[in-house]
Amino acid sequence: MRWIALFALFSPSVLAALPDGVVAVSHPAAAAAGARMLAAGGNAVDAAAAVQFALNVVEPQSSGIGGGGFMLIHLAKTGETFIVDSRERAPAAASADMFAPDGLPMPFPLASTSGLAVGVPGTLRGVDTALTRWGTKTLADTLAPAIELAEHGVRVNRFLAADIANDGGRTRIHPETAAIFRPGGVPLAEGDWLVQPALARTLKRIAARGPDAFYRGALARSIVRAQQRTRSELGATGTGRMTLADLAQYEVAIRDPLVGQYRGWTLVGMPPPSSGGLTVLQMLGLLERFPLGDAAQGYGFGSPKTLHAMIEAMRLAFADRALWIGDDDAAPLPRQGLLHPDYLATRAALIQPDRRMDPPQAGDPLPWDASVTVRPQPSRTPQESPHTTHFSIVDRWGNVVSYTSTIEYTWGSGITVPGYGFLLNNELTDFNFLPAADASASNPGANDVAPHKRPRSSMAPTLLFKNGKPVAAYGSPGGATIINSVLNVTLNLIDHGMSLQQAIDAPRLSVTHAAGPVQCEGGATFMQPRFSVAAQDALRDWGHAGLGDAGTDGCQATIGSVQAIVIDLASGTHHGAADPRREGTVIQVRSARLDENQAPLQPVKADEIPH
Ligand code: GLY
Numbered sequence: 001m002r003w004i005a006l007f008a009l010f011s012p013s014v015l016a017a018l019p020d021g022v023v024a025v026s027h028p029a030a031a032a033a034g035a036r037m038l039a040a041g042g043n044a045v046d047a048a049a050a051v052q053f054a055l056n057v058v059e060p061q062s063s064g065i066g067g068g069g070f071m072l073i074h075l076a077k078t079g080e081t082f083i084v085d086s087r088e089r090a091p092a093a094a095s096a097d098m099f100a101p102d103g104l105p106m107p108f109p110l111a112s113t114s115g116l117a118v119g120v121p122g123t124l125r126g127v128d129t130a131l132t133r134w135g136t137k138t139l140a141d142t143l144a145p146a147i148e149l150a151e152h153g154v155r156v157n158r159f160l161a162a163d164i165a166n167d168g169g170r171t172r173i174h175p176e177t178a179a180i181f182r183p184g185g186v187p188l189a190e191g192d193w194l195v196q197p198a199l200a201r202t203l204k205r206i207a208a209r210g211p212d213a214f215y216r217g218a219l220a221r222s223i224v225r226a227q228q229r230t231r232s233e234l235g236a237t238g239t240g241r242m243t244l245a246d247l248a249q250y251e252v253a254i255r256d257p258l259v260g261q262y263r264g265w266t267l268v269g270m271p272p273p274s275s276g277g278l279t280v281l282q283m284l285g286l287l288e289r290f291p292l293g294d295a296a297q298g299y300g301f302g303s304p305k306t307l308h309a310m311i312e313a314m315r316l317a318f319a320d321r322a323l324w325i326g327d328d329d330a331a332p333l334p335r336q337g338l339l340h341p342d343y344l345a346t347r348a349a350l351i352q353p354d355r356r357m358d359p360p361q362a363g364d365p366l367p368w369d370a371s372v373t374v375r376p377q378p379s380r381t382p383q384e385s386p387h388t389t390h391f392s393i394v395d396r397w398g399n400v401v402s403y404t405s406t407i408e409y410t411w412g413s414g415i416t417v418p419g420y421g422f423l424l425n426n427e428l429t430d431f432n433f434l435p436a437a438d439a440s441a442s443n444p445g446a447n448d449v450a451p452h453k454r455p456r457s458s459m460a461p462t463l464l465f466k467n468g469k470p471v472a473a474y475g476s477p478g479g480a481t482i483i484n485s486v487l488n489v490t491l492n493l494i495d496h497g498m499s500l501q502q503a504i505d506a507p508r509l510s511v512t513h514a515a516g517p518v519q520c521e522g523g524a525t526f527m528q529p530r531f532s533v534a535a536q537d538a539l540r541d542w543g544h545a546g547l548g549d550a551g552t553d554g555c556q557a558t559i560g561s562v563q564a565i566v567i568d569l570a571s572g573t574h575h576g577a578a579d580p581r582r583e584g585t586v587i588q589v590r591s592a593r594l595d596e597n598q599a600p601l602q603p604v605k606a607d608e609i610p611h
Helices: 028-039 044-058 123-134 139-152 158-165 175-181 197-209 217-226 244-248 276-287 304-324 335-339 341-348 481-494 500-505 533-541
Strands: 002-007 021-025 068-074 081-085 253-255 258-262 265-269 389-394 400-406 462-466 469-474 564-567 574-577 585-590
Touching: 021 028, 021 044, 021 564, 021 574, 028 044, 028 139, 028 389, 028 585, 044 068, 044 123, 044 139, 044 197, 044 389, 044 400, 068 123, 068 265, 068 462, 068 469, 081 123, 123 139, 139 197, 217 244, 258 276, 258 335, 265 276, 265 481, 276 304, 276 335, 276 341, 276 462, 276 481, 304 341, 304 481, 304 533, 335 341, 389 469, 389 564, 400 462, 400 469, 462 481, 469 481, 469 500, 481 500, 500 564, 500 574, 574 585
Parallel strands: 002 585
Antiparallel strands: 021 389, 021 585, 068 081, 068 400, 081 253, 258 265, 265 462, 389 400, 462 469, 469 564, 564 574
16 A cells, blocks of 8 residues: 655645645556646546556456446536446347356356457446546546556556466466466566557557547457357357447446435445445445444444344345346336335344344335336346456545446456457356346346346445535445445444544455355454454354354455545545555645745655545
8 A cells, every 4th residue: 555645736826725636546557647637637537537547557457448337426516426337238139048058057267258258348438438528638648648557567566466376267268368467378477567569559549549449440340359259168159249339339328326324424326237336325224223333332343243233234235136136227126115214124123133144035125116016036146256446536626536447357258359458358247147037926137138238236436425525435346345345444434433544444344145154354464453253253153154163263354445535524635545455555646735935846755645
C-alpha cells in the first residue's frame, strides 16, 4: 500500500479555494495514470478512463477492454448519481442450454477457457460513453499513459507474478497469451519487465480512430475469430457464438442506482444486472435489527454475536440472490419486495441467537412486490472468480467515480486476441450453466442465458452519503465475496466507528451460499483487530463450518481488495485509503495552498498525507 502526493501547478489564487483530488487504485502505475489526468486539470471521469486503460496493461489478468464493468458516477454540480453499465452481453445466438448441451453442465475449467464463455465486451464503449458525456479529456488523452506503460514496460509485481505462477493453466492454453506472460516458456516472475507492443499498437489504433476501431473492422473480425476457439474436450459445442453484428450493436446502459438507508446513512449502489446493491442492502436491512456496535450488549467488532449475525444475514441474502437476481432488462425481478422492511423482518426472524440456521431457501418477496408473479425454486450458483478490480476517485470539484471492472475469472478466457495483445473475458460463465426457468414451479430463471442478456454480477461500487452529501466511495474485486467485502467495510465505518483505512485493513468475514462455509481473514499482520480464537470457538459451538478445529485460528483467508476515497464534510478535504491485500495505492493531487509570497511548491512526504 502506498501514498504518494503530486502537486498540480495551477494558479494559486484559483486553487487555494479548491480541495484536492485523490485516486485509490490497486496498482501504483494505474493510480499515477489517473493522477496525471487530475493534475492536468481533468475531472474524475477523465481520471477513471486513464486508470481503467492503464489497468489493462499493468493488471491484465483482472480487467481490460476485453471485459466489462460498472462505473458509478456522482456529479457534484447537479447532485446526480448514476451508473454507466458496460457489462458484457450474451450474443444474439446465445441459448439457455449452451453450457449444458446434453443436459449436463460443462466442467467450469473447460467452459471458461473456451470461446463459448466470451461475452460481447463493453469496457471501451462504457469508458468512451462516460468520457464523451461527462469528461473533459479526449479518448486519446486518457489512453496515453496506458500506451506508454505497454510500450516501455512495467515491473511485474508480486500479485501478477503469483497469478502467472498459479494460473490453473490459463496463461498456457492459448499460444498468444503464453507468448506474453511466459516468453520462451518461462513464466514472468516478480521484478521482471513486462512489455506489450501489440497491446500498445491496439491502444494507439483506438486513440486514433475511436471505439469503432474495436467494435468494427479488422479488430472486430479478430475478436470474432478468436472466440471461435474451443477446447477439444468440448468439441463444436464450446465454440463462441459472437458475431460482428453483436460487436457493432453493443450498447452501454445508463442506470439509476439503488438507494437504501442504514442507521441514518444513505448507501447508493449497483442495481441489476449486478446483485451487488440488492444483496448488500438486504444484508444491512437484516442487520439493522442488531446493535452490532454495542459492546455493552455483547456485540462490537469481532464478537461472536456480531459475527454470527453477519453470517446468518449473508446466508439469507445469498439464498435470495441465487433465485431472484439476474438481468431485469430481460425479465422483471422483485426489487421492491426484496428490500421491503416487512419482508426483511420475516427473514430476520429466522436468525437465532446461538445456533446456526439450517441452510435457508430463498424467501418469497412477491407479496411485497405486486409487479412479479412467480414463486421460488432453488437454482444453481455458478462458480465465481476471486479477481476483478476496483478503484475510487474524487476530483477537486467533488465529482466522484467508484468503478469495478473485470474480465471475470483471473485471466478471463485465457484467449488473447491474436496480434492485438489483450485478453477476452469469460463473463458468460456468470450465467446459470443449467437453465433454472420452470413454468410449472414458477421459477423465473432470473440468471439463465438468453440472447443479448447480461450475466448476473456481484460487482458493487458503492457511495456512502451523510446528510445528502457523498462521504465515501468504495468497492472490491472478489466474485461473490465482493458483496461481503463491501458489507464488512460499511459495518466497520458505521457500526464500529473506524477510519476508512482501519475499515479496509480489518479482517473480513464472508459466506457466499445459503449453506456455505465461513471464510474469515487474519493471516496478515495489518488485519487488526483479529478475530479471536475464542470468538471462532463460539461460532464453531453454534454450528458454523469452515473454521477448522476447535482451539485453532481458522481465519486465514484473504478476501477482496478495497480501494476507497473519503470526503471530510467538515473540512471539505479528500483523502484515500488503499488495500494492502494488493498493491493498493493512493495518490493525492495536492493543489497549491500558497499565497503569492510563499516558496515554490514541494511534494509532501508520504507520511504527511492523511489517510
Ligand atoms: N465476474 C465477476 C462479477 O461480475 O461479479
